[in-house]
Amino acid sequence: MRFLQKQYNKKWMLPLLTFVVGCLILTAFIHHSYDTNRKQVRMITELNASTYAERLRDDMNRGVAIADALKAIIISGNGTIDNFEKVSENLMSDFVQSIQIAPDGVVTEIYPAEGNEAGKIDLLHDEKRGEICRYGRDNNCVTMQGPFDLKQGGRGIVVRYPVYLEAADGNPVFWGFTIVIIRVPEIFEESVQALTDFGYDYCLTKTVSPLSEERERLSFSKEDLTNPVTYTFEFGGCTFNLAVTPKDGWKQGWKILPNLVLGFFIVLFLTGLVAGILVIEFHREALKKIAITDPLTGLLNRDGFDEQIKSAIQDTPDAHCVGIQTDIDDFKFINDMYGHEAGDTALRILAQSMRNAFEKDAILCRNGGDEFSAVLIGMTEAEAKEKIEKFTMQPRYITQNGEKRPFYISLGYAEYPKDCDDVSELIRCADMALYAVKLHGKHSCCAYEGNYKVQNRSQLGFALQDVSRNLPGAFLIYIADKTNDRILFANQELIEFAGCKDFDEFLAYTDQRFRNLIHPEEQDAVETSIWKQIDSEKSGNNDYVKFRFAKKDGTYRPVFDHGRIVKSRYYGNVFYVLIMDCALIDSYYDKM
Structure with missing residues (x-):
């Protein structure tokens, strides 16, 4: 009995052992998933922080682009700008407070003028602005300053773009500044709204100027962020920091206790389902690759x-x-x-x-x-x-x-x-x-x-060289055009009769024109005779035409020309022509 009891207890130990081991494995899995989830959320947040920081940089570039456009107009006008108000009106945007120009560092024009009269100051010698303006002038770089309170309400950042003109000796000469005052956070409105809609709290700060380490907030959805991801970028000589955290915190999306057991089975089921889908997809891709691949060479069919x-x-x-x-x-x-x-x-x-x-x-x-x-x-x-x-x-x-x-x-x-x-x-x-x-x-x-x-x-076309090489006579094909004939082909016997080595030399010698094979004094008469016969004969044949054949060495040989005009699928109407040496024909008939 004791032996049987021991055996019975051992059977109960196996499920217990399995349960304990399973719990340990499940605990390790949960811990790993929890830790992985935190890392994944942080990694995604870092990616989004860098992405939206670049979008904010692009937003700032829209303001700099206005100052740059104004600079280009001034340079093209050699230091002058006509109709400043009209130009500025066209450059204005909903995020721009004002557009200004400052020849020699003194603001002389502001758009819109109303409410901005106090802005006409000597920037280079101003107590608050002089140091940063001189820095931008001396280093020929775009500078930003702010944020600061605007008299019209809200806050703004000023962008100053130094303008240099080319002097008579070729050296650059400082002309002044093109200036744009940008409203914040209006310029960032779409980007920060998208970041918020995506489930993040943020805080955007910048250094007040390139010469100061003091920082001020430009825009934020929450003042105090817990362990935020920070992305830093430089723009206009200032350092910008974008701090981002998920609204739901770093445990975002993780539920442990409520669905522990159910989650375990769901994960197993989904893992099996995904594995099955991947196997099916693998076979589908393999079959598709086979369907579009040439089996002999491995290239596409x-x-x-x-x-x-x-x-x-x-x-x-x-x-x-x-x-x-x-x-x-x-x-x-x-x-x-x-x-x-x-x-x-x-x-x-x-x-x-x-x-x-x-x-x-x-x-x-x-x-x-x-x-x-x-x-x-x-x-x-x-x-x-x-x-x-x-x-x-x-x-x-x-x-x-x-x-x-x-x-x-x-x-x-x-x-x-x-x-x-x-x-x-x-x-x-x-x-x-x-x-x-x-x-x-x-x-x-x-x-x-x-x-x-x-x-x-035409597949027969590829045999033309082989056939023409064995023709018993000189053979020529050219486009049948009364005003602009063009040679397409000549067999070797005709090439040699013309005194050329190969077809390319033959084309160069004739300039690809049949009329250049005719003695210059006979060209017009021969062509007129050929076309007169063609036009009078429905069959497309022309009778024998005799002319002096012009050879490359400058000599001439009397020949007979007999041709047929045909319709080619590639070149339209073409002449197929046999050229016969009169001397050979005469010698043959003399023997008879």
Whole structure:
């Protein structure tokens, strides 16, 4: 029996022990929560004290700004001010008692004049004001003095702003003071009311002047504050102190005994609830990230790209930005030659190089395939040019069978708002610039030009170099404009026939105009003949036109021109032209 009794008592000891341990843990928790609550309330109070002190500083700046504006008018008038009353009337505010000017330290003008006649005194030699005024003059600094009782009722602070003009020898010469008398606490009314509404008692004091340690109250909601938080700031040479305490005291918001047991269970429940919500949110964010991320490169996909651009533009609607469109040159060749794994490696390498080059200031995206986009927020084309060129030309390699194989990229870029009215058009403009790079031979970068039309590019256009390289003759494309033709493309045979090394040299030589390939004496006649044939033929073909072809070395070769006018989706009407050397044709027929 005694054994069973002992066992029974032991079972009762376990719940008792659990209760005691639980009480100890609960006590420690309550004590910690109580102490944390006090620290948190004080920390929040400190933050609010600093925030509202800055608001009070801003309030004071409104008064200083009036004196500063008056100073600027005097300087611009080289020491004179026309219609002082009208100017002052425009500068007046509900917290301003009066506005004054004091040439050579003597107050000569006061607005409003009525009731302020006694204020016209010699400040520099006045018993109460002279020392502080001389201090402001000698140190060229704004000074404040007060608070003091106003004759019109209430209290005020005077702000004196020294004015210096430039003498003939270039040295500054003291002109006098611009003065504003500010009513207190009216100037602080909104800020201190907000502080009170937020649940705080306060007391704002300042030193009487920069030359005195004596302090006076400017505004307060309670005279004696218990263990207040104090924020100190300097303004106008004076030291301001803002003391703040919660109205409910430092035990604000803490209830122990009434809800001890209930609070324990509520805390457990809320902790579990918050934990559950956080877990759900974590999974939601993870799923969202997966939905807007390209799985191969880790960059944004197009949906995520569009979403981030929209968000960035909403935050900074007037910001300049540069759109970039790039792809890997001959990417299909890499896949066909080295396999799709090598192609995927090239894509990842390009994505990482984009992160390295643009990580701090770019939104990066893989559109699909080997096409990538980026937008540099807050940058102009000129600012981004060097970075883009360096990124385009940096070496990139994939490793195949132990050997490094280089691969290259082409890139086009455009600027908003210079090149388009809407950010949504930016990547299309960059795409057109990329198209131009492809036409010029790839592995380069190019800025968008305003004469491009922003449309979806033709994928066949990227094969133009390959096709034209094998055409049996000299080939040329230029804009069909009677008054301002412009060359868009020439194949290698025509470039060499003109005596140029490459397309860029050819464009420089011709100034991008077809008429500059015609002998100067024949230019007008040839163009008139071509357009006469075009206008008379519905098909858009013109007959063979013979003219002397102007080469870069200054010689001329007779040629036949045969062209067709077509509608281009990018450039409007363009001529596709074959140029044939007359000498070669004559030699062929002579043999026959």
